[in-house]
Amino acid sequence: MILISNILICIIAIEHLYFLWMEMFAWETVGKKTFKSLAPELFTPTKVLAANQGLYNGFLAAGLIWTFFIDNIEWKFYISIFFLTCIVIAGIYGGFTASKRIFYVQAVPALIALILIYNL
Numbered sequence: 001m002i003l004i005s006n007i008l009i010c011i012i013a014i015e016h017l018y019f020l021w022m023e024m025f026a027w028e029t030v031g032k033k034t035f036k037s038l039a040p041e042l043f044t045p046t047k048v049l050a051a052n053q054g055l056y057n058g059f060l061a062a063g064l065i066w067t068f069f070i071d072n073i074e075w076k077f078y079i080s081i082f083f084l085t086c087i088v089i090a091g092i093y094g095g096f097t098a099s100k101r102i103f104y105v106q107a108v109p110a111l112i113a114l115i116l117i118y119n120l
Contacts, residue, residue, distance in 0.1 A: 005116040009064050009080065012087065012109050016061035023054025037099065060087055080117055084110045 022030045027050040028043045043050075063083035070076040091107025 001116060001120055005113055005120065006068070008109060008113045008116065009067065009084070012084070012113060013061045013064035015105075015109070016057045016064070016087070020054045020058035020061065023050040023057065025054075027051065027054075035099075060090075077117065081114065084114050084117070088114065 022034065027047050031050060032038075032040055032043055060083055063079065063086075067076050067080045067083070070079060087110040088107045091103050091105075091110065094106060095101075095103025
């Protein structure tokens with residue numbers, strides 16, 4: 001069970017590193033292909049906003065990656081819970097405000113990881 005939760009946390013961290021890259025460096029190319037519901041002319045004026053959002057996704061990824069370097073089991077548990085909960089909340093909010101797909105891509109994997117961690 002520990003291995004499965006670690007793999008899932010790693011996948012979630014990689015996913016958020018991808019979000020960082022897309023929002024900070026590929027907003028006007030990959031972002032347009034990903035967020036088809038937005039008008040194409042909105043991507044250039046919102047580039048700075050997307051980059052800021054990407055930076056936050058990078059912090060979430062960094063927090064999850066940090067958990068792999070924590071030796072103390074209790075600290076590892078609580079730091080994992082904190083960052084996964086932040087991701088769940090962001091995914092729920094994004095699901096309500098932007099696209100239901102965000103809930104499934106972001107919040108559901110983090111929820112599964114939380115369930116796995118609590119059952120260790």
